[in-house]
Amino acid sequence: MKPDLFEAPDYFQLDDLLSDEHKLVRDATRQWVKRAVSPIIEDYAQKAEFPRQLLSGLAEIGAFGPYIPHEYGGAGLDQISYGLIMQEIERGDSGIRSTASVQSSLVMYPIYTYGSEAQRQKYLPKLATGEWMGCFGLTEPDYGSNPGGMVTNFKDKGDHYLLNGAKLWISNSPFADIAVVWAKNEEGRIHGLIVERGMEGFSTPETHNKWSLRASATGELIFDNVKVPKENLLPGKNGLGAPLGCLDSARYGIAWGAIGAAMDCYDTALRYAKERIQFGKPIAATQLQQKKLAEMITEITKAQLLAYRLGQLRNEGKATTAQISMAKRNNVDMAIHIAREARQVLGGMGITGEYSIMRHMMNLESVITYEGTHDIHLLITGMDITGHSAFS
Ligand code: TGC
Ligand code: FAD
Secondary structure (H helix, E strand, O other): OOOOOOOOOOOOOHHHHOOHHHHHHHHHHHHHHHHHHHHHHHHHHHHOOOOHHHHHHHHHOOOOOOOOOHHHOOOOOOHHHHHHHHHHHHHHOHHHHHHHHHHHHHHHHHHHHHOOHHHHHHHHHHHHHOOOOEEEEOOEOOEOOOHHHOOOEEEEOOOEEEEEEEEEEEEOOOOOOEEEEEEEOOOOOEEEEEEEOOOOOEEOOEOOOOOOOOOOOEEEEEEEEEEEEHHHEOOOOOOOHHHHHHHHHHHHHHHHHHHHHHHHHHHHHHHHHHHOEEOOEEHHHOHHHHHHHHHHHHHHHHHHHHHHHHHHHHHOOOOOHHHHHHHHHHHHHHHHHHHHHHHHHOHHHHHOOOOOHHHHHHHHHHHOOOOOOHHHHHHHHHHHHHOOOOOO
């Protein structure tokens, strides 16, 4: 793979809106990605292997629980810093951002928000350092976009719960030490349970043959009469709103992360277009390639503004689920379009692993599907503006 020459586009001087802390966090993450991720990521994606050696670095830059308070091992940062960290990591690879998103927003967030004090003390500090890794089990083979229909269930057996069922498409599951699992009780009410690796009847087979997120480990969670201690139930919230609340936080991070992937594709295509000579001049001097590049920077700039404003609203506790949906949907769609256009700017070279674009493009096919598909987010916006749900 070519050396990482990335220079971040900032067409509307958005840096002026960032605090010194935001810039410090962003730049530290950017440098770490250049140093630790870029040199190895293509090789791991080609091998379809998760680079586990990155976990300690991710913890050091504060990517595990950026907004979780210091007392539980988190970095205690605001939502814009969290977004910037996700942007910079996804500039390197969506799969590595996935690992950080899941750990922060889908494992640490529910334990911090819905967990007991004992659960917070037991799990959060170890999750923040990456000593323990977690995963989030919501999706099932027959219930993807419609998680409310889940059939994974637990029964009260007096001194423990008995958990049965299966989850599919679970990021980090093959190596996770714990899983935050959503399951129905005997009354059909959804609760979160912390399941630990090693509990009898709990297994996590890996999903192979992915053409997307190849440097991220994805797998199943299988529960065959797993005895879960009663103290592992998250007491703070139940019902479908509990897992959906975690998704708000993760989707927000993805809205920023997708900008990173798009920036990398744009920057690569711009550099290539200036250097590549055809018909006696750089292809950057042709109107068609300028159209592609000009549209890319316009869309990136719009996405940056959307994410920044959403970050302000998150900091003020005012961002709605529908606003987050709009930003996730728009920014991922923006990124996947830019990846496709940027790949064309590189001609044949665009399909090789010499450049990051094709990897980003394939990764974004997962990003546009997980955390709510492109269609589902459109319907969330539709429901919000019309007052009518298209789901029921
Ligand atoms: P609906 O009737 O609309 O809602 C059920 C209850 O939940 C409440 N609620 C929320 N609460 C908190 N935060 C949110 N974002 C919420 N959205 C809804 C709602 O108020 C209601 O509460 P109550 O008290 O009235 O019961 O539910 P529905 O069954 O009609 O479904 C709505 C729909 C389709 C929008 C929802 O199911 C959905 O978002 N589906 C998409 C599923 C999804 O996103 N799955 C993601 C799995 S995790 C993942 O992909 C991780 S990838 C990680 C990585 O690698 O980065
Ligand atoms: P389906 O729900 O079957 O949807 C199929 C198609 O139908 C989609 O185009 C969808 O938009 C459309 N559709 C569905 N309902 C409607 C409707 N009402 N109206 C119109 N169109 C509709 N899940 C987790 O719980 N944890 C994880 O860590 C996790 N990681 C993932 C990692 C990867 C790499 C991938 C690919 C997925 C991951 N997921 C995870 C699962 C992901 O959230 C689901 O794939 C996603 O929610 C969609 O579910 P589905 O794949 O079952 O598609």
